[in-house]
Amino acid sequence: MNEQTALRVDVAETAAPVLQKEYRSGVHAKRQDDDGGWGLVLIGLDAPPRIVSLMDGAVIGSAARDGRIEGHGIAPEHAKISVRSDGCYIEDMDTHDGTWVNGVRARRIGVMHGDVVRLGQQLAVFVERHLALYDGAPSRLGSLVFGSKQRKDWIDPVMKLVQSGSSVCIEGAPGVGKRTLARLAAAVREGLGETLIVDGGAETKPSIPPGARPMTWLVLDADRLPRPQQLEIAHSVGRSNGVSIIATTGQPLDRAAGDGRVAPWFASLFSGKRVTIPTLELRREDVPLIVRDIAERNAIGLDRFTPQLLEALVRSGWPGGVPQLESAIVTAAQASPEGPLSVTPIAGSLSRGPRVKPNLPPATDPSLARARLEDALARANGSVASAARALGMSRQAIYREADRLGLDIARRRVPRG
Structure with a gap:
């Protein structure tokens, strides 16, 4: 090997990119992505959202160098982040006020995109991607x-x-x-x-x-x-x-x-x-902004919202959107005319709505779709209108699905004796 060949080999080996493993959770362990990285979006009623970038091994706390977060109840070294092959984990470091994820106090727990994290009295939303997009004034x-x-x-x-x-x-x-x-x-x-x-x-x-x-x-x-x-x-x-x-x-x-x-x-x-x-469940970082707006319009003092109540409001799904959220806040204020607002009067509104599953299997599985449609037509004695109501579809959609699956609906109705 001559000198020029050796030089080319050496340069190629030096410039070879180091492949960064991306874990199933969508986060990168040792570096930030080009799309803005991952980490926590700090939220609250008294300040606009603020982002804290994280990586594998990062320590979060009021005196931490990796992810510095200040606030009531936050220890100098409060929690540690670790990334494994099955996802991202947050581990409490024996703090007094604890680390909470989705309302559960945990010693060590996995976190996913959209999870609500509370460190002491500070609320945050865990974000797996595009963290930089969350930075900015409301x-x-x-x-x-x-x-x-x-x-x-x-x-x-x-x-x-x-x-x-x-x-x-x-x-x-x-x-x-x-x-x-x-x-x-x-x-x-x-x-x-x-x-x-x-x-x-x-x-x-x-x-x-x-x-x-x-x-x-x-x-x-x-x-x-x-x-x-x-x-x-x-x-x-x-x-x-x-x-x-x-x-x-x-x-x-x-x-x-x-x-x-x-x-x-x-x-x-x-x-x-x-x-x-998106629904409020998919934009939880906006909920404190909306809560503040609702409180100001209804003359409800922001100091009456406890961190626990705000956490419950952020975690809830609110299938009825902003009107449902406003109704819950007004109800809590009416139940407690003075002092901190309680979660108890609105506990029924805080449960997440059930996820609606499609009535028909996906088009990629025609055998299951055919079986489901045949069963619905049989139960309805061949009545397309009744089958459509049972499946939550329109009659036109039933006919299109039957045509796609090769079913002859006209021959499904059984004469009544």
């Missing part, structure tokens, strides 16, 4: 209160689509703010012409004025709007230039279209223009 848009990550995830995308003249569909569960965001987005286009509001969730059947030609269609609860009106709106957009639709749905648009609740032609107007607002 914002307000109308009545919406949100943190830095949520602004980047769904506020900015909606506003950019609307400002560019595109249609947009805002998806989300009840109470997450999709209707409020849709109205704020429609206000951006007020200078372009008339805005016509069509509310599919109204108590009375919505009507469209004959010959209406607005520049902006604000369609609330589009998945509850009759299909003829959906098609009328779609035709209106197709006949005019510069017209856009700002719609909201209570479920993913593709699911609503698959169940027959949204006409395919109407759904096609939002191809690549759908934005989903």
Whole structure:
């Protein structure tokens, strides 16, 4: 081997990248990711969210060099982080106030993305990825209160689509703010012409004025709007230039279209223009910001919220969204007119809602889907309407599923003797 060859080999060996093992939990043991790393998002009522980056072996505490966190009840060396092949663990270092994960005091416990951690009196949310996105001052848009990550995830995308003249569909569960965001987005286009509001969730059947030609269609609860009106709106957009639709749905648009609740032609107007607002359970770092806003609007002192109550509010799923959270806080305040608020009056509201499982197996398992559909039709004596109610599907979805699986529904009904 000559000198030049030896030099090339030496340089290649020196420059060879050291592969970093990524564990199943999604965190990297020894370094931070390019997407912002992982760690804790410190939350509370008296300060905006603050991030603390972590790595394997990091020690958290008021005097720790790796993850310094100050606050009441936090020891100089409070907890230690370790990463193993099966995930990330946090270990309490024999502290007086303890380390709590999801309401459970633990000596050593595994943590996953979204878990609520309490060190002494300091609350935090464990984040496995994109930690840097959580760093930033909270914002307000109308009545919406949100943190830095949520602004980047769904506020900015909606506003950019609307400002560019595109249609947009805002998806989300009840109470997450999709209707409020849709109205704020429609206000951006007020200078372009008339805005016509069509509310599919109204108590009375919505009507469209004959010959209406607005520049902006604000369609609330589009998945509850009759299909003829959906098609009328779609035709209106197709006949005019510069017209856009700002719609909201209570479920993913593709699911609503698959169940027959949204006409395919109407759904096609939002191809690549759908934005989903996550539930409060998926944006726990925002809950203290929302709690503070609710307390100020209802004249409830922030000093009445104990760390234990705030932890319970952050941990809860709130399937009803912000209105359910506000109702619980007002109820707690009414039950305790003075002094610290108690968890007891709202204990029933703090339990997480059950996870809804799909009634039909996934399309990747047609044998199970066929068996489930056959069983439902047999129990319903071949009645598609009854089978649809039992499976939580529309009749149109039943027919499409039967056609996909090769079932002849017309021959399933048994004559009654």
